[in-house]
Amino acid sequence: MKKSLSAAAAAFGLVSIGLAPAGASARQASSEAPTSGASSSYTPPPVSWGACKAPSLVKAGAQCGYVTVPLDYAKPKGAKIKLAVSRIKHKTPDAKKQGIMLVNPGGPGGSGLTLARLGQWVPNGGGDPYDWIGFDPRGVGDSLPSLACDGNYFGYNRPDYRVTKAGTERQWLHKTAGYSKACSKADGARLLPHMKTVDNVRDMDSIRKALGEKQINFYGFSYGSYLGQVYATMYPKQTRRMVLDGVVNPKDVWYDANLNQDVAFDANMDTFFDWVAKNDATYHLGKSGKAIKKRWYAMLDKLAKTPADGKIGPNEWTDAFLNAGYYVFGWEGDAEALVAAFKGDFGPVTDLYDEANGSGPGSDNGYAVYLGTQCSDVAWPTSWNKWKADNTRVAKKAPFETWANAMFNLPCTSWPVKASNRQAPRVDGSKVGPILLISETKDGATPYGGALEVRKRFPKSSLIEGVGGTTHSGSLSGIACTDDKIATYLLSGKTPQRTRGQGHSDVKCEPVPQPAPGPANALTESASDSGRAHGHGKGHGKKRHGMPQDLRAQLQQAASSTR
Template sequence: MAIAVAALAAAATVAAVPAAAADEATSAISWGPCSDPTLVAAGGECGYLSVPLDYDHPRGEKIQIAVGRVKHKVPDSQYQGVMLTNPGGPGGSGLYLAARGSKLPNHAGDAYDWIGFDPRGVGSSKPALSCDPNYFGYNRPNYLPVTPQLEQTWLQKSKSYADACAKNNSRALLQHMRTTDTAKDMDSIRAALGADQANYYGYSYGTYLAQVYATLFPQRVRRMVLDSTVDPRYVFYQSNLNQDLGFDRNIGVWFEWVAKYDSVYHLGTTAGAVKRVFDEQLAKLSFQPAGGVIGPDEWLDVFLQAGYYQLRWPTLGDAFAKFVNQGDWQTMKKLFENFDGVGDDNGFAVYLAVQCTDAPWPTDWNQWRADNWRTFTRAPYFTWMNAWYNAPCVYWPAKAGKPVNVDGRGVKNVLMIDETLDAPTPYEGSLEVRKRFPGAVLIAEPGGTSHAITPRGNACVDDKIAAYLTTGELPPRKPGSQADVTCAPLPQPTP
């Protein structure tokens, strides 16, 4: 399983990289028009960069990374360099993030060339991974393996997906999909753009990519913003078990919110009452899918979003109420499909290709079974969904490597942001990375449950990001393992 422009004049400009380094990296990018509407509206330009499939053999086979750029809007004397970005995943397309600079307050993003890219294997990059586009279709087995037959069905389904990945993609590409490979691609982009150093804005898994990049290329880092930070201690088997607890906690917070607005939703006046209605529907769907398509898996896939983003709470509350009070399963079907439930499996294929090979996973299913049932006792909603999402790693056709020992001592300053009830990337990960990056400062939003959404209109957070990108100055760092700054999260939404 996101500030005065005048101060820019005093900022240091970014020098060009020595020609030899750029030559070693790759060819240049030939820029042309973009097809993405967001980039077109932002005046962006797009192109491809050829990079080595295997950096140990730089003159061997090449692949192409799709890159987008929205250039700086200030005079060249106030230019602050390139801003590489990543939306997370792994497997998320990042081209559109080239337009993110305009979202920052006080024109703080105007001094940078914002660079979005589709990581290797993703989206418009070539080749793009695809294994089985029908994998997330309807009529899947119940996530909860209450019988040995269900468990075996899911294991066979997981093995079939891994086999399809081996059959339908280059084995060489599958073997070179690790975060270290993408970090090297990032450095190739930096070099091709003629930048001695790069700035970076990353979300979720993109924060782990930042950690790896900063460990491999500390001298190339200028400024970094990390939103919702991955804990490097747990990549990636244990991190998924840790996520399960956070998602179950957060859906409980959402139950409380739904109960608060019983006058709107009519689903119960207490969190316990709402939970009972939720559980009753889940049980019914296990026996009879609504409309023949919305079973327990689709139901949980939709409501997982309550643990990610508070901004989706009203949409989910409306769909829940319509389903219970009006028998409207069509709205739930639309949400399932809109939340990437059905369609191209590129994102899932890349997710596995990275997660399964960044670090070893247990190959003994008995360990998976024991760990997930143990976690299930504390997190019954999403534990087995997450287990089956990752189960193809048991059979993955490429070998896992050794994870990078993340070391941020060579990086001068990093700004981190995290909401303390973030489910996908638990807050403890931000504290761990802050410890490994002595130059990092952490902004915490106590009680917030949303994930990776900056800038999102929270002035306390957004203004500090803008000030950092404008001047490079960070708030003072506090001693010990704690946040350096706290900001109240955005208010919970009103239906």
């Protein structure tokens, strides 16, 4: 007989967390399935533009401000919150302006304020006709209020992700329930009943209204692709052009999506290990990917018994290499960290972990908002036995991040606001014009099947496939085949010709290339320096002309810090 998580928690002597957030009633989140043509009666005041704080925005000549929106769109005259927005104005004559381009980096929980800079990295002047609008979604970054619950949650010496015995299960059930309780008492807890995807989509439409525009253009990465799907469903007449890169599968929101990720990430780690072996002349870790993989897992087991430097245990070891499953950009730094660790130096691994997992007040902002959205969008299984059975099954064939991903999302079983929707919001793109979809074949975070599903639901869409690639949301990386088509679409609205039938892409392009490391003496450079921010790394040959490393790092942070 399966027990619910609360029953399991009680059996372990834990407290079930079912509190309403401070200042809110105990009601469940209301069901809000998207409806075509849905609109809010609320119209925000215009943005009062001023100076930005971020140096990169100041340097780019951006303007910053706030959009005031309802906390609860069902009560447009009620309490208000503020969304931080940024703008870099169009570079064409006013007569050739094509409107606003909102940008979202993903997450949920990723800050998008500095992504107003993205337009200048679209080739051939493709970004010039637009006002590029960055924004921090509700609860994120500079938006008011922001949500953060426990800045020390990702500290060292957490229980092993792999729940192989009841004691570990109990520790994780207690830890995740404690985080949920901390969120119910956080300063931004009044946001919790109002953090669903549809709330964020309504915020996007409020930004449109505040800027006096009839339509939006949108560039969404990762979870941002789902925002685009739902916006187009709810507001088809307000949807002009969309580029969706790293495409979320609307069928799998969100429990199944994480299980599918686990399988895709595991395959990508095998590709990474094979690449390290291919470059054995540089790394000297073995000429077989399987042999290097075996060494990696042997180290995992060793660290479970004795953490390196007293803090790098199996969880930190796993998390430090998570980005290798997301992107090829940081593979050199990852490989150099492996080299150092196998020689007994865990400094580079520590650097990789610390870069992705901050500590201190507010450092969990992205994670808190991630849970705020994912946990309330659609109901999650509440039975720990189901979680354990499903993840045990998946971990047998895909052990790399399965249990890590499960524990990352486990607070959803004790979250203060319970989702009343049993199914994901409906996505229907039949009423919008051409949009552009981008996905690499072996994308780990948003597996390729999601792009195929969205292509089917948006009959005027075109899908660009980075054939065989493992990089997530890798557009504007200097791949002419992909980036030039983005530019053409943004300038003219023309997408690549859609081919007949389903289950395939419309254009096949080369993927973001795997790096080509330098000779062995290149390892004299600090591994932590070369891996920092998981940028393009060194040794790629001719200079790329895609977005700069700091913007790419921001996209990566939005994805990897929120799984």
